Amino acid sequence: MRRYIFAIASSLLLTFVFFSQNAKGEPQPPKTTASTLLNVRPFLIEPTTTTTTLPIVDTKGALCPEWRAIAVAVGWPKAELKTLDDIIYRESRCNPLTHADYRVAKCGCPYDDSFGLMQINVKGKRLWQSRRDVCYLKKPEDLLDGATNLNCGLALWQLSGWAPWGK
Secondary structure, rough: HHHHHHHHHHHHHHHHHOOEEEEOOEEOOOOHHHHHHHHOOOOOOOOOOOOOOOOOOOOOOOOHHHHHHHHHHHOHHHHHHHHHHHHHHHHHHHHHHHEEHHHHHHHHOOOOOOEEOOOOOOOOOOHHHHHHHHOOOOOHHHHHHHHHHHHHHHHHHHHHHHHHOOO
C-alpha cells in the first residue's frame, strides 16, 4: 500500500514540476540539468590494443643478443646480463625449444629433464612441484617459451643465485 501512495505522490510532484506556470500564466518548459542535455546511450566499450616496447639494451658482444631485451623486460638486472648470456648460450645455444631429456637419450647420464633457454630442471616430482609453484607453471613444456623460461630463471636466481647453473 505504501508503494502505491509513494508512486502517486511522485507522479503528482513530477506533473507539477513539468506543467507549472510562470507568473504570467504561461506554461514553463521543464528545467534542464546537465544530465538531461547529454544524449546518453548504452554503448560497448571496446578493448584497447596494448603494445609492449622492449627496453633498449646493449647487445654488443652478446652470444644470444635476441634474448637480452626480453630478459630486462621480465626483470633481470642489467648487471647480470653477461652471466645470463653465458648461461643461455652454454645451456641451450640460444634455442628456447631445447629439451634435455637423458631418459630418451639413454646415454648413461644422470637422470635429467631440463627445458628451454636456461635448461631449468624439473626432474622428479618434488623438483617439478617446487618449480611449478615458484614459476607459476601449469606444465613443464611452459618453459619452452623464452620469456617464461627467463622469468622462471629470474625467480630461481633470486632464491639461489647462480647455484642452479653451477656458478
